[in-house]
Amino acid sequence: MSMPALGLGTFxxxxxxxxxxxxxxxxxxxxxxxxxxxxxxxxxxxxAIAQSGVPRDELFITTKIWTDNLSRQKLIPSLQDSLKKLRTDRVDLVLIHWPSPGDAVSVAEFMDALAEARAQGLARQIGVSNFNIALMQQAIAAVGADNIATNQIELSPWLQNGKVVEFAQSQGIHITSYMTLAYGAVLKDPVILEIAASHNATPAQVALAWAMRLGYSVIPSSTRRENLASNLKAASLKLSLDDMARIAGLDRNERLVSPDGLAPAWD
Structure with a gap:
C-alpha cells in the first residue's frame, strides 16, 4: 500500500x-x-474517524511508538493499546517516533519488535521518524531497507535535510516531511510569496507542492476547515523548474524541533 502524498497531521x-x-x-x-x-x-x-462514517479501507492511519515503549516487552502491547484507542484492528503505518534516549533500547531490538508487530497483522507497514543516517543504517541492518516504509523528518524550504534525504532515497526509503510550513514561518518568505502570487495560490500550497514535487509525503495540520480544503489543493499545483530552483535556494538549515535528550546528532 503506497503512502498518500498528503495527509493530516494532529500534533x-x-x-x-x-x-x-x-x-x-x-x-x-x-x-x-x-x-x-x-x-x-x-x-x-x-x-472522529468513527463519527465520519468513512470506511476503514479508504483510510491510511499512522501512529508512532513513544520512547517509553520501545523495549521488546512493551512495544507490541503499547501498539495494541493504540489500536483500541483508534478503534481499529491495525494501522497502515507504525513508526518509531524518536530513537531510544541514550541507546537504552538498541535499534535492533525495537526494529525487530516493530517487524513482529507487522507480522502479527497489527500494522501494514513499519518505519522510523527523526532518524539520522547512522540510525537508518542500524535500522536497515536490523530489518532490511525494503521493510522500512519511510523516515518521517522535519523538512521545510528552510530545512531541506539534504544528506538524510539523499541517503534514504538511495536505499529506497520514502521521506515524509513534517513541519513543512515551519509553524507558518515560511509562509512569509518573499520567494514563497512571489511564487504563490504567480500561480494564484497560497504560500502554504506552494510549500506543500514543493515537497510533493520532490517525492515526499506531507502531513500539515490545521484547525480551520477552509485551510484544510485549501492545503488539499496543493496536490494539483504544478510548480515550474524555476520555482523549484528558487525554493531550493532557501535552505538555511533552520531546525525547529530538536528536543534535548531525544534528538540524535543531526547530519
Missing part, C-alpha cells in the same frame, strides 16, 4: 479540537491521518 491538537479537525479533514477529502502515542489524542482521532 498539538487535543480533545474536541482534534475531533473537529479530523472530521473536517475527512469531510473535505483527506484520507490519511497521522497521530502518535505521545500526542495524547489517539482516542479522539478514533472517535
Amino acid at each position: 498539538r491538537l487535543k480533545d474536541q479540537v482534534v475531533i473537529d479537525s479530523v472530521r473536517n479533514a475527512l469531510d473535505v477529502g483527506y484520507r490519511a491521518i497521522d497521530t502518535a502515542q505521545i500526542y495524547g489524542n489517539e482516542a479522539e482521532v478514533g472517535e
